[in-house]
Amino acid sequence: MTTGLQEDRAALVTGGTSGIGLATARRLRDDGLRVAVLDLDRPAAREVADAEGFVFIGADLSRREDCARAVPQAVAAVGGLDVLVNNAGFQHIAPIAEFPEDTWDAMLHVMLTAPFLLTRYAWPHLRRSGHGRVVNVASIHAQVASPFKAAYISAKHGVIGLTRTAALEAGEQGFTVNAICPAYVRTPLVENQIADQARTRGISAADVEQTVMLESAAIKRLLEPQDVAALASYVVSRAAWGMTGAVLDLDLGWTAR
Template identity: 55%
Template sequence: MTSQTGSTPRVALVTGTSSGIGAAVVKHFCELGYQVLAVDFNSAGKEVADAAGAAFFQADLTDPLACREAVNDAVRRFGSVDILVNNAGVQHVSAIEDFPEEKWRQIIDLMLTAPFLLAQAAWPHMRKAEWGRIINIASVHAQVASPGKAAYVSAKHGLIGFTKTAALEGGTQGITANAICPAYVKTPLVDNQIADQAKLNNMDEQEVVEKIMLKNAAVKRLIEPQEVAQMVAYLASDAAGAVTGASWNIDLGWTAQ
């Protein structure tokens, strides 16, 4: 896989980078020689970026202006944006009847509207270069649903639709768009769900892991963030130039049933 255009390193903007998948992607991209802007709401993301050798931009991506400013910051620092990895996400688990409207709006704004706005802002730079990669971190919940996750499931399903549309519009401009759909990954986001799921389902936390998170998996383990980062790196490479509009399942066999 290459990170170069001639002698110029590719520029990658990655969101949701303070931990988990985003942190793993930032680290892996830096190892490959990319120029990376790590974007996160949490100021702890700066430590992750500094350790990897990336730049950091703190932003609340539920704010449309912040989405555009993140792209502008990458352009100011590095001259362009070649790769966009939409990874930022939050979760809230409760039944539809009790689901807070403000949580619904937060999840949709962060996990569906922000990827659109970031792609829209980065698109002219990719089009000018006649090369671009949009990689959306979706979820197995972009393919199937689970109780208690109305907003998350809706956002992730919508992200697949956006990915396909971006692929069709970008095909003649050298821009590809793909989605990655992992099952449960060892991240703080997943850790924080365990207690919520235990309460919702009247289980203890170990039961949640065994009977909910791994119930439908053929491979009975959680996924490592580095495994997702390696798939991101492939889709960001020149080797994946013919791959677009696809949803890549890293789901331990969940959707094979």
């Protein structure tokens, strides 16, 4: 089922071969877009892209030069660029006093600097599109904080500022910029976190979900990647033409308290 999308549009989804990125790439493809996915250039990532029929862009978003070539490479491969989904990211959990400085640098580059650079490089294509869309996949941790996640939370808070500023600048140029802030989503990253916490706390994986990850949520159930993809599908649709600078919480009621 589509959401009234303009036909013959092209999208680039970062972190697009697993988790939320893969679900979003699949949904946009099913909505009729031509899709390129960007991820680290590894055999497993290429295999996923090939199996799904996506154009694969191998890039390390912690490297400025990789960001610089990613957009023109995607444009050449899929014949333009109308939708940019900045989704790529990773997590490292440690107290500030022990947080590795190089990991801090890498996380902020991948999750904040890279979305800025990709948006900058995509800007002329989005402007020409007439119905361009940028979707920044942030997190509920763009709105609230938790201990031991300083780099992740700092980057995601920055993504909200980037989203709002870009939206103000893009408004008169005919395209929109919005952010989606999901609570915990059942991705491989989160599954690994659940397993690690179950081991360290000596409790079951189900108890980690309910008493740790969903403690502040009104709905005690992890989101699925498809839930985030469905919201992204609407945000890039024609129906959402008047939505820009929005920070869309998909947070199971986390921030309702």
